[in-house]
Each structure stands twice: as C-alpha cells, then as structure tokens.
Amino acid sequence: MTTDTTTTPPTAIERPWLDADLPIDERVELLLGEMTVEEKAGLFFQTMIAMGPDGALSDGDPAFGLPSTDEYVRERHMTHFNLLGVAPTAREIAQWHNRLQELAASTRLGIPVTISTDPRHSFTENPGTAMLSGPFSQWPDALGLAATRDEELVRTFGDIARQEYTAVGIRVALHPQVDLATEPRWARQLQTFGEDAELSARLGAAYIRGFQGDSVGAGSVSTMVKHFPGGGPQKDGEDPHFAYGREQVYPGDAFELHLKPFEAAFAAGVRQVMPYYGMPVGTQYEEVGFGFNKSVLTGLLRERFGFDGIVCTDWGLLTDSEIMGTPFPARAWGVEHLTPAERMAKTLDAGADQFGGERCTEILLQLVADGVVAEDRLDVSARRLLREKFLLGLFDDPYVDVDAADRIVGSPDFRAAGDAAQRAAITVLAATDAVPFGPEPKLYVEGIDADLAAQYGQVVATPGEADVAVLRLQAPYEQRGSMFENFFHAGSLDFPDEVVAHVAEVAAAVPTVVDVFLDRPAILTPLVELGVTVTGNWGASSAALLDVLSGRAVARGRLPFDLPRSMAAVEASRPDVPFDTIDPLFRFGHGVDL
Secondary structure: OOOOOOOOOOOOOOOHHHOOOOOHHHHHHHHHOOOOHHHHHHOOEEEEEOEOHHHOEOOOEHHHOEOOHHHHHHHOOOOEEEEOOOOOOHHHHHHHHHHHHHHHHOOOOOOOOEEEEOOOOEOOOOOOOOOEOOOOOOOOOHHHHHHHOOHHHHHHHHHHHHHHHHHHOEEEEOOOEOOOOOOOOOOOOOOOOOOOHHHHHHHHHHHHHHHHOOOOOOOOOEEEEEEEOOOOOEHHHOOOOOHHHOEEEOOOOOHHHHHHHHHHHHHOOOOEEEEOOOEEEOOOOOOOOHHHOHHHHHHHHHHHOOOOOEEEOOOOOOOOEEEOOEEEOOOOOOOOOOOHHHHHHHHHHHOOOEEEOOOOHHHHHHHHHOOOOOHHHHHHHHHHHHHHHHHOOOOOOOOOOHHHHHHHOOOHHHHHHHHHHHHHHOEEEEOOOOOOOOOOOEEEEEOOOHHHHOOOOEEOOOHHHOOEEEEEEEOOOOOOOOOOHHHOOOOOOEOOHHHHHHHHHHHHHOOEEEEEEOOOOOEOHHHHOOOOEEEEEOOOOHHHHHHHHOOOOOOOOOOOOOEOOOHHHHHHOOOOOOOOOOOOOEOOOOOOOO
C-alpha cells in the first residue's frame, strides 16, 4: 500500500481526541476545547481549491482568483475545500490529497481536511456546476438516470461513485440536486431528476443511500442535498447565479410541492443541505436569498423538518469576485445594501453553518471581536462540522492508498456499468423505418467521429451517398454577455431557423436520425414535423447512441419532463407548477421501443 505520507502520526496522549475508543461527541468536545477562535473560524469556510501539476499542492489559480494552499491551511485555518478541475489520473488526485492532509497534520491541532466535489461522473462542461468525468467512470447526468426510472440503478451509481470518490479522498458530494424542473427554460435542470415530485423523491433517496451506505462511516461519502427549498421556480427561467435571475415566483401556489423531494432526502438520512441563491417573491417567507433567510433555514428546515445537520450556503453570497476575467457581484439577493460583514451575520443568524465559496475568515473574526457574533454561536456550527469529520473517519486515517486509487477509479467494471446506463437512458421520441439500421449501412454523420462511425458502417461524405444520416445536436440556448454566463444555458428553447433548415435539407436526401442533448426541454416540433427519427439523451457517448440505433443495445429511456410544443406555451406556463405547458409535444414518461 502506498500513501506517500511522511508525517509521524501524533498519539492520543498528545491529542486525546484521536482516541477512537471514545464516543464521537466526547472527541468533538475535547478538540473544541483546545481550539482558538481563529481555528474555529476556519471551519466556517468551504471554497474551491486547485491542484498543482502532477499532484502537487497549488500555488493558486488566477482564473478563479484562488490563493495558495498554504494560505488556506496555515494562515486561514481552513479545512473544507471543493476540488476544482479535472486531473488526468486518479493517482494524481490521490497524491495531491495525501499531500494536503500532510499539510493539515502539520498544523497545531492537525485537523484533517474534508474534500468535496460537484458532480464529476458525466458529460457536463460547466465548471460552475459540474466537472467532466476525467479518470472516473462516465454516466448520464441525473436527468438521464431519471429517464431510466430505475431506483436500483441510481443506487448502484451512487455506490460506484462513492467507491471512486473515497479512493482519491473526496468525502462530500455537493449533490444530489433534487430541485423540480418546473420551468422549462431554467439552466440547472440537467443535474435534477426532472419535473415529477414523486420520481425525484424516490431517485434522490436512492442516490443518497448509494453514496452514504446503510450507515455513515469511514467508507461513506456525505451528501449535500440542494437547493433547499427548491430552485426550479425561477422567474422567466433565469438562473440566480446572476442578478437578472434572482427572483423565485410561485403564481401556482406550489411552494409546498417543491419540498417533497427534500422530505424524502431527510428520510434517507442526508447529512448536509445547501440552500439556493434565489429569493422568494410573494410568499410568507422573507424576500431575501435563501442563504440569508431565517424563516426558511430556521423556521422551515431546522424547526419544521427537524434537520440538525450541516447547512452550507451556495457559493459566493458575501463578497464580490472575478471569474474568468469577468467581475461578478456577490449573490446577495435582497441584501445587496448590506456590507459583507452584515451579510455574514445575517447568514449565521438564519441558521447556516458554512459559507460556500468564501475565504474571508478575517470578517468573521472581526464580528466576534466586535461582539456581533458570540463565540458560543461559533461552537454550535463547529460541533456539527467537526462531528462530520469524526464520523467519516478522517481523524482516524485521513490518507488514501495511491495504488488502490488507480485500480478502483474508472475500473473496467465501473466503466461498463456507466456505459450500460448511457445506453439505457437514451430515449427514442419518434421512430421511423431508418432505425434500427441493418449491417454495413452507408452512414453520413455530424457530431460523431468518423473513425467511430466506421465501426458501424461505411462512412460517406454527403447525405446523397448515404443509407441513413445521424446528426447530433445540442438543445438550443441564447448567448449571453460573458464566458461564465454561457456555461449556463438559458433563454429560448427554439432551434435557430438555420439549424432546422439544415436538418430539413439532410432529411430530404436520406432517412435521418436527429439526436438531441436535452439539458433543457428543447422545442422539437419543427424537427418531428420533418418525419425524422428523434432521440434524446442526457449524457451518452456516440458509441452508446450508435449501439442503440444499430440494434446492438436497447434504449429504455422515458422522458423525465414534458417537451413543450412551442415557446408560446412555455411563456404562458407557471414556473412553479409541473406539467403546465399547454398541449405538450411529448409528455413526461413518453418513449418509443425500437
């Protein structure tokens, strides 16, 4: 076994909280009693961290304005980080993790680091919400898992992801996302389980059980369900990462419906909760962002639902930042007029335990020094945060086996399971005699590598030479003002006229299949009217698609949301009410067997 560690472990005599025979609550109190206010303050911040080259500790990341690892750990006493970016190998992540734990062990109290991550098992390319799979096994996004309707498959995914995460030292999943996708234009639907509350509740619970196991311990990944109390009902479908999307509205009075998947998550034992950026408008709750919202975090989450786990805000509520060269204000919706210190005090008073995406420990220390925040209030959250580290076994053995990481992450069996899920999730929406196509067809392809397509038939240069054409498209979205905004696909769901005209031209020459990556419910009406085969996916390789189209694999996907017939129907629908678009083209649950 290789761990790449050199630090001599301290003894339980030197650090009595390391005595694994003691109850966890006693160990927490022993450690808490030794902590300075600076060390307590460091627990309250969880933000992005970058890896250095070849698994080294980072000197910082200018693109995201990140400081060095040394500043995080030694100067700011921080011990919770969200791993940013994709490493080429699991070994490098494991080596980096062990070096980070060595650095943490060298501090006065040796508090181990907890590493978290956004989803990183699919095809998503938005660094603000998820990571490409890299060395991990590759699966459909959550909407694709929802298309399978298979709770056991979802739990299996969670268990495999758990094994891959723990192999490299990732111990907190900043997911699942159980928001209901009730606004068709919303940019964040891909990581949800769709539009139906009952299905989202069942699959979200299965996901949590897969990651955490039957009981939470040294082999578990703690899950953070989001975005409480449901982030789907966005005004005009805009996302509250940005000021123009800050309002959540409930014209259908369906606020309670959006809580159903969270209730199932609580019953499944979810350990952590992330409230959303959005601010409720026209409800009984205070019109401020949910991270600042005492009526939601204390009144609803803590008191009504009895949740006593960790509450971590979404990223960047307190201070302004710069992302990819573009200034972005703090997502302090409803409290923009407050200073960062006042926002922090309001967040703590609301009932949160951690500030996501922040590292401003000096502000918290000043609040304590000024008597605005009592040290006893720090202790309330510090106990929760320390207890989680003890429960996950980080104080007993924070290191990972570097050699095992290479064997476990992306193993052949795990990759095969992900590949099978990709195929199963593909949803045939409209079928023609073009599929399944026979042996050795002449294929014209767009969006598919020609060398791969050659394994299924003879690749030709023009539609006129082909027996069948296969075109892969992305669901449409509007271009916005900055690179970061354009990672969040928003706006109209209509395909541009030139795209429809091009598909029509190909379809006029040859039987055609159009496959659409449905990260949002695109308006497929003009494509279906062309008489082509239409399939939808939520993360599937071209090999997975061609296996289905050739009859080598069976697609059993069913729509996880309605597909609207027109943008007029979308604009007339109520954003908080599921299945509210008039006369949808295809309904939730639709799918054709080939």
